[in-house]
Amino acid sequence: MDIKYSACEHSILSDSIFYEPQMQPQSLSELVDEFCTPKSKADNQKKQCLTEPEDQCMKVYLRVRPFSQVEMENNESQDCVILESSETVVLRAPKLSSTMKNSERGIGQSVHKFTFTQIFGHQTTQKQFFDGTIKNLVKQFLKGQNSLVFTYGVTNAGKTYTIQGTPKDGGILPRSLDMLFNHVKGRWYKRMDLKPFTCNEVLKLDSNQVWQEELVKASVLSMLKEEVEYRTLRTTCQSSLKGLFSTSTTPEAYSLSPDKLERESEIENGFNSDTDLCDQGPVKYSVWVSFCEIYNEYVYDLLEAIPALKTQKRRNLRVCEDQNGNCYVKELKWIHVTSADEANKVLKVGNKNRSLACTKLNQQSSRSHTIFSVRLMQMNDEDNAQVLRISELSLCDLAGSERCGKTQTFGNRLKEAGNINNSLLILGKCIAGLRERQHNKMKAIIVPFRESKLTRLFQGFFCDKGKACMIININQCASTYDETLHVMKFSGIAKQIVQIIQPKLELINPTTRKEDSMMVCMDLSNTLATENSISGDLLHEADEEELDVTALGYEEMLDTIENLKQKLIAERQHKLLLEIRVREEMGQAMFQQLMHTEEVWSERFEELKENYDDQLESKLHMYKESIKRHAYKCALEEIKDKHGAEETFTIQGKVKEPDSKLLEESLNDCQSQLAYVNSQSPTGLTKELEQLKEEVLKTKSQMTNLQLEVAVNCQEVNKYKELYEAKAVSEEWFEKLSHENDQLIDSLKREIQDMHSALQEAEENYQEANKNVKELQSTLAKQDQMLADIEKERADQINELQATVVKLQEELALRKSLDITEKPPKKRFFTNLAGSKLSGCSSVKYSLFKSKKPS
Numbered sequence: 001m002d003i004k005y006s007a008c009e010h011s012i013l014s015d016s017i018f019y020e021p022q023m024q025p026q027s028l029s030e031l032v033d034e035f036c037t038p039k040s041k042a043d044n045q046k047k048q049c050l051t052e053p054e055d056q057c058m059k060v061y062l063r064v065r066p067f068s069q070v071e072m073e074n075n076e077s078q079d080c081v082i083l084e085s086s087e088t089v090v091l092r093a094p095k096l097s098s099t100m101k102n103s104e105r106g107i108g109q110s111v112h113k114f115t116f117t118q119i120f121g122h123q124t125t126q127k128q129f130f131d132g133t134i135k136n137l138v139k140q141f142l143k144g145q146n147s148l149v150f151t152y153g154v155t156n157a158g159k160t161y162t163i164q165g166t167p168k169d170g171g172i173l174p175r176s177l178d179m180l181f182n183h184v185k186g187r188w189y190k191r192m193d194l195k196p197f198t199c200n201e202v203l204k205l206d207s208n209q210v211w212q213e214e215l216v217k218a219s220v221l222s223m224l225k226e227e228v229e230y231r232t233l234r235t236t237c238q239s240s241l242k243g244l245f246s247t248s249t250t251p252e253a254y255s256l257s258p259d260k261l262e263r264e265s266e267i268e269n270g271f272n273s274d275t276d277l278c279d280q281g282p283v284k285y286s287v288w289v290s291f292c293e294i295y296n297e298y299v300y301d302l303l304e305a306i307p308a309l310k311t312q313k314r315r316n317l318r319v320c321e322d323q324n325g326n327c328y329v330k331e332l333k334w335i336h337v338t339s340a341d342e343a344n345k346v347l348k349v350g351n352k353n354r355s356l357a358c359t360k361l362n363q364q365s366s367r368s369h370t371i372f373s374v375r376l377m378q379m380n381d382e383d384n385a386q387v388l389r390i391s392e393l394s395l396c397d398l399a400g401s402e403r404c405g406k407t408q409t410f411g412n413r414l415k416e417a418g419n420i421n422n423s424l425l426i427l428g429k430c431i432a433g434l435r436e437r438q439h440n441k442m443k444a445i446i447v448p449f450r451e452s453k454l455t456r457l458f459q460g461f462f463c464d465k466g467k468a469c470m471i472i473n474i475n476q477c478a479s480t481y482d483e484t485l486h487v488m489k490f491s492g493i494a495k496q497i498v499q500i501i502q503p504k505l506e507l508i509n510p511t512t513r514k515e516d517s518m519m520v521c522m523d524l525s526n527t528l529a530t531e532n533s534i535s536g537d538l539l540h541e542a543d544e545e546e547l548d549v550t551a552l553g554y555e556e557m558l559d560t561i562e563n564l565k566q567k568l569i570a571e572r573q574h575k576l577l578l579e580i581r582v583r584e585e586m587g588q589a590m591f592q593q594l595m596h597t598e599e600v601w602s603e604r605f606e607e608l609k610e611n612y613d614d615q616l617e618s619k620l621h622m623y624k625e626s627i628k629r630h631a632y633k634c635a636l637e638e639i640k641d642k643h644g645a646e647e648t649f650t651i652q653g654k655v656k657e658p659d660s661k662l663l664e665e666s667l668n669d670c671q672s673q674l675a676y677v678n679s680q681s682p683t684g685l686t687k688e689l690e691q692l693k694e695e696v697l698k699t700k701s702q703m704t705n706l707q708l709e710v711a712v713n714c715q716e717v718n719k720y721k722e723l724y725e726a727k728a729v730s731e732e733w734f735e736k737l738s739h740e741n742d743q744l745i746d747s748l749k750r751e752i753q754d755m756h757s758a759l760q761e762a763e764e765n766y767q768e769a770n771k772n773v774k775e776l777q778s779t780l781a782k783q784d785q786m787l788a789d790i791e792k793e794r795a796d797q798i799n800e801l802q803a804t805v806v807k808l809q810e811e812l813a814l815r816k817s818l819d820i821t822e823k824p825p826k827k828r829f830f831t832n833l834a835g836s837k838l839s840g841c842s843s844v845k846y847s848l849f850k851s852k853k854p855s
C-alpha cells in the first residue's frame with residue numbers, strides 16, 4: 001500500500017470512542033470496551049470536541065510498521081489495516097481473530113474505523129515522521145514549553161524504532177536532540193553552576209558541587225568503555241577542574257552532518273525562539289538530560305551502573321513532589337550535556353544498562369516504560385545569570401500493551417502481570433478522567449494520577465504545565481489483530497483532551513542546594529487539601545513524599561499523624577482488597593480450567609461410548625447373520641440328506657413364502673450352493689461340508705475373539721467411569737478449595753474489622769491521652785500562674801522589708817543625732833532601741849509568716 005500524506009492536523013473524533021463517567025472499569029480491556037459506543041453517542045462527543053480550538057486538542061498520531069520478511073512468510077498479511085486517508089484508518093478483523101469470532105456470534109463488529117491527527121503509512125521515513133509530528137513540539141520546547149511524547153502499542157509494533165531509530169537512521173529522539181543543539185549552538189552558558197531542579201526551581205551549585213557534577217558526568221560516559229572518549233573526557237574533566245570548573249567541553253566539538261545543516265537552516269528560517277525574550281538581552285542556554293525506566297512500579301536510573309553481583313539489587317528511586325506540586329524522581333542523575341553527541345552517548349549508556357538489566361534480571365524490554373528527559377535552561381546574563389525559564393522535553397517508550405488483562409497466569413506471576421500493566425490501565429483512566437473533567441466542569445471529577453508512578457510523572461504535562469502528544473504504533477499482523485484493536489480504541493479518547501498551558505511569567509531565582517538528597521520540605525496538610533481537590537483519593541496520597549517533621553508545629557504534627565493514620569488504614573484496606581481480588585481471580589481462573597477439563601473429558605467419554613456401542617452393534621449383527629446363515633445351511637443339508645433334492649426345493653419354497661426378508665439373501669446363497677451341490681460329485685460335497693465345518697469353527701473362534709474384545713472394551717469403559725468419578729472427586733476438592741477461599745476471605749474481612757476496632761480503640765486511647773495532656777497543660781498553666789503570684793508577693797515582701805530596714809536605719813541615724821544633741825540617759829536609749837527593733841522584727845516575722853502561707 002503506497003500512501004503519502006501531507007501534514008495536516010484535524011481533530012475529528014473516532015467513531016467508536018466513548019467514555020462513560022459513572023462506570024469504574026476494572027481492567028484495561030473493560031476500559032477499552034467503555035470507549036466503544038454506538039454511533040449516536042460518539043456523535044455527541046464529536047460535537048463537543050469540535051467546539052474546542054483545534055490546536056488545543058491533544059495530538060494523537062498513528063504509525064503503521066511494514067511487514068518483516070518472516071511475517072510475510074507466515075501469512076500475517078491479510079489486509080487487516082486499510083488506510084483510507086491521512087486521518088482515517090479501517091481495521092478489518094481476520095478470520096481467526098476473536099473479534100471475528102465474536103462478530104459471527106453477534107457480539108461487536110468485524111470492521112472498525114478510527115481517525116487520528118495524522119496517519120503515517122509503512123513507507124514513511126524517519127525524517128518524514130519527525131517533520132510531520134514532533135518537530136513543532138520541539139520548537140515549542142525551545143520556546144519554553146514543557147512537552148511530553150509517548151509511544152503506545154503492542155510489543156514489536158515499532159515504538160522503540162520510532163523513538164530511537166537505528167544508528168544510521170535516527171528516530172524522533174536523536175532528531176530532537178540535533179534540532180535542540182543546532183538551535184543553541186554558540187549560545188552556551190558555559191559554567192555549570194546552575195542546575196535545573198524542577199521546571200520552576202534552579203539550584204545554585206558551589207565549586208565543590210560543580211566538581212561532583214563533572215565527576216558524575218565522566219563516570220556515566222565512561223560506562224560506554226570507549227577508551228579514547230573516556231580519556232578525552234578525563235582530560236576535559238581535569239582541565240575543567242584546573243580551570244576552577246569554569247567551562248565544559250566546547251559545543252563546537254561535534255560535527256554537523258548535511259542533514260543537521262539542513263535542519264539548522266530550517267530552524268533559523270522558520271522560527272526564532274528568542275523573539276519574546278529579546279528585551280531581556282542575549283539568551284544563553286544550558287542543557288541537562290536524564291534517562292530512567294519504570295519496571296514493576298519501581299523507578300530505576302538507567303545512568304546508574306548495574307550492580308556487578310547478582311545478589312545486589314538495583315537502587316530504586318522515589319517519586320517526590322516539590323512545593324508547587326510538581327513530581328520529580330528523587331536522586332535521578334541529570335547530566336549536563338553540551339552536544340548532541342554527548343546526549344546520544346548518555347542515551348547509549350542508558351540503553352546498555354537497560355539491556356544488561358534484561359539479561360541479568362530476566363526482564364523483557366517491553367515490560368518497562370523508559371523516559372528520556374531533556375531540561376533546557378535559558379539565562380539572560382553571563383556574569384550575573386538570571387534564569388528566564390526552564391522547559392522540559394520527555395520522550396517515553398511505554399511497555400507493550402498486549403499483556404493487559406490477557407495474562408492467564410497464576411499466583412505470583414498473576415500479581416506481577418497486574419503490577420506491570422497497572423500503570424497503563426491508570427494512564428487510560430487518567431486520560432478518560434481528564435476528558436471527563438473538561439467536559440463536566442461543574443463536577444469534581446477524580447483523575448487518579450497518584451495511582452501509578454508513570455501517571456504521577458506525566459501529571460504536569462497533562463495539567464496546564466505542558467503539552468502531551470501520543471504516538472500509536474501498530475503492526476498489520478493478523479495474529480496480533482485483537483491487541484491492535486484494543487490499542488486503537490484506547491488511543492481515541494486521548495484526542496479529545498484539551499490542553500491549555502498557563503504562561504510562566506516570573507524569573508526563577510536560583511536557590512542553594514539544601515541537602516545532598518535535595519529533599520524539599522512540604523506542608524503536608526496543604527498538600528493534602530490540594531490533592532483532595534485534584535484527586536479526592538486518599539488511598540495513594542503522598543505515599544512517597546518527603547516530609548521534614550522537625551519543621552512542623554505541634555498542631556501540624558498532630559494533623560500529620562492523623563493524616564498518616566488515615567493513609568495507613570486506607571493503604572491496608574487497599575492491600576487487603578487487592579489480595580482478595582487476586583485470590584478471587586485465581587479462584588475463577590482455576591474454576592474455569594477445571595470446568596474446561598471436565599468438558600473435554602465428558603466429550604471424550606461420550607465419543608468413546610458411542611464408538612464402542614457402534615462397534616459392538618455392528619459385530620453382533622455380523623454374528624447373528626453368519627449364525628443364521630450357518631444354521632440355515634445346516635438345516636438344508638439335513639433335509640437334503642433325509643428327503644432328497646426335490647423336497648429340499650419345496651421346503652426352500654415354503655421358507656421363502658413367508659417372505660423372510662432377513663433370510664432372503666441367505667436362501668439365494670443356499671439355492672445357488674444347492675445347484676452347485678447338485679452338479680457336484682459326492683466327494684466334492686464332502687469337501688464342501690468340511691469347508692463349512694471349518695467355517696463354523698472359524699466363526700466360533702472369531703466370536704471368542706470378539707467376546708475378548710468386548711471384555712477389553714468393558715474394562716476401558718470402566719476406566720473412563722473411574723476417571724469420571726475422579727473428576728467428580730476433583731470437583732469436590734475444588735468446592736472445598738473455594739469454600740476454604742471463602743473462609744479465608746471471611747477471615748480477612750474479620751481481620752479488617754478487628755483492625756478497624758483496634759484502630760478505633762487506639763484512637764479513643766489517643767483522644768483520652770490527648771485530653772489528659774490538655775488537663776495537665778491547664779494544671780501546669782495554673783501552677784505557673786500561682787508561682788508568678790508567689791514570686792510577685794515575695795518581691796513585694798522583700799521591698800517591704802527593705803523599706804522597713806531603711807526606715808529603721810533612718811530612725812537609728814535620727815536617734816543617734818538626737819543622742820549627740822540631747823544626750824539622754826543610757827537606759828532610755830536601749831529601751832527605745834529594743835522597742836523599735838521589736839516592732840521591726842514583728843513586722844518582718846509577720847510578712848514572712850504571710851509568705852509561707854500554703855499556696
Ligand SMILES: Nc1ncnc2c1ncn2[C@@H]1O[C@H](COP(=O)(O)OP(=O)(O)OP(=O)(O)O)[C@@H](O)[C@H]1O
Nearest residue numbers: 065066154155156157158159160161162365366400
Ligand atoms: N517503520 C519501520 N520501518 C522498518 N522497520 C521497522 C519499523 N518499525 C519497526 N520496525 C522494526 O520492527 C521491529 C520491532 O520494532 P521495535 O523494537 O521498535 O518494537 P517495539 O514496539 O518497541 O517492541 P517492544 O515493545 O518489544 O520494545 C524492529 O526490528 C524494528 O527495526
